[in-house]
Amino acid sequence: MNAVFFEANDDSITKRVHDARRKALKHNSAYPEVELFGKEAHYSDVKVAYVQTKAFGLFSGMGHGSASKFTGQWESVLYDRYDTQSTNYTVKGTVVHLYSCYCGQQLGPYLVNLGAKAFIGYTNPVEVPSSQSVVDEFVKVAATIDRSILDGDSHTTTKAKADTEFQSVEGRLLASAVATSRDVARFRLNNRSMVGPWTDRQYGYY
Amino acid sequence: MNLITERNKPIFVARARSIQFCNANDVLTEALANSTALHASAVDDEIMVKASAARKLPRQTLLTVDDATLSEVKELVISRFRIDSTEKFEFLDGRTFSGAEAANQVREESEIGKYFLELEKENLRILQDAFRKGQI
Numbered sequence: 001m002n003a004v005f006f007e008a009n010d011d012s013i014t015k016r017v018h019d020a021r022r023k024a025l026k027h028n029s030a031y032p033e034v035e036l037f038g039k040e041a042h043y044s045d046v047k048v049a050y051v052q053t054k055a056f057g058l059f060s061g062m063g064h065g066s067a068s069k070f071t072g073q074w075e076s077v078l079y080d081r082y083d084t085q086s087t088n089y090t091v092k093g094t095v096v097h098l099y100s101c102y103c104g105q106q107l108g109p110y111l112v113n114l115g116a117k118a119f120i121g122y123t124n125p126v127e128v129p130s131s132q133s134v135v136d137e138f139v140k141v142a143a144t145i146d147r148s149i150l151d152g153d154s155h156t157t158t159k160a161k162a163d164t165e166f167q168s169v170e171g172r173l174l175a176s177a178v179a180t181s182r183d184v185a186r187f188r189l190n191n192r193s194m195v196g197p198w199t200d201r202q203y204g205y206y
Numbered sequence: 207m208n209l210i211t212e213r214n215k216p217i218f219v220a221r222a223r224s225i226q227f228c229n230a231n232d233v234l235t236e237a238l239a240n241s242t243a244l245h246a247s248a249v250d251d252e253i254m255v256k257a258s259a260a261r262k263l264p265r266q267t268l269l270t271v272d273d274a275t276l277s278e279v280k281e282l283v284i285s286r287f288r289i290d291s292t293e294k295f296e297f298l299d300g301r302t303f304s305g306a307e308a309a310n311q312v313r314e315e316s317e318i319g320k321y322f323l324e325l326e327k328e329n330l331r332i333l334q335d336a337f338r339k340g341q342i
Contacts, residue, residue, distance in 0.1 A: 185328035186325065
């Protein structure tokens with residue numbers, strides 16, 4: 001399965017998460033793998049990538065988000081309910097996984113309704129700790145989800161793997177001298193607001 | 207973000223594009239960490255955050271935000287930082303509360319306030335659990 005990794009890195013938040021994701025997602029089974037990072041995390045580059053690949057198997061994005069939109073570098077809109085950049089067609093048949101605040105509220109079900117195979121995202125803020133080593137841990141659940149999708153797992157298997165990874169990350173955070181109790185609370189709340197096909201049929205199926 | 211340090215001028219101007227929730231959190235934490243009292247008022251597309259008892263900061267902070275995030279940032283200010291109970295706080299819809307009432311009101315009414323409340327509850331659970339296990 002091919003995959004597009006789309007990651008903004010233009011501010012302190014996205015940069016920390018981008019750096020963490022690059023460590024966590026160093027090895028995956030995507031083929032071909034399209035990397036749209038930094039200034040290439042832009043709607044025009046997504047359109048070019050779509051022409052080249054014909055269709056996206058997995059679209060794994062990281063940037064800022066709200067209930068109805070997801071943005072890339074410099075917060076340029078990629079997907080939104082108004083289809084501002086005429087990019088929404090690129091999600092057809094795709095498993096869309098967005099590491100961003102709030103997109104699970106409206107954008108996710110909307111993209112599934114447009115033809116995305118499934119959506120995985122968050123309905124609340126995705127908090128990012130200040131310590132890079134803690135951020136490195138935070139993103140591991142999302143990385144596990146991406147690997148599971150690329151391995152061809154069903155969504156129930158993906159969720160089971162994500163839960164296992166959550167427990168092991170939580171254990172490390174609780175034992176860590178760097179992570180604070182509030183970091184652990186943030187990690188739990190991030191995970192609690194994660195939605196996907198296992199949550200409701202409005203998030204699709206795979 | 208840009209820093210303007212002229213006396214009596216806004217000292218902290220965040221780019222509008224960076225005032226999404228998580229960045230606002232970051233920006234405000236950085237700017238107002240040493241504040242013990244806050245007053246905020248919204249004027250058009252700007253929010254003025256005055257750290258009236260700030261120890262390290264000059265008198266006021268100006269955050270330039272886009273319209274969609276204005277109320278969100280304001281809610282964040284109230285819910286995230288201690289507010290002097292005697293200060294008046296005017297909500298975007300015109301209601302006025304004292305600082306302590308405003309904080310409670312936001313916690314009860316706003317999505318972001320509920321989020322922070324839940325975060326603090328979870329934090330407390332973690333600390334209580336660690337205490338029970340003799341870890342702290």
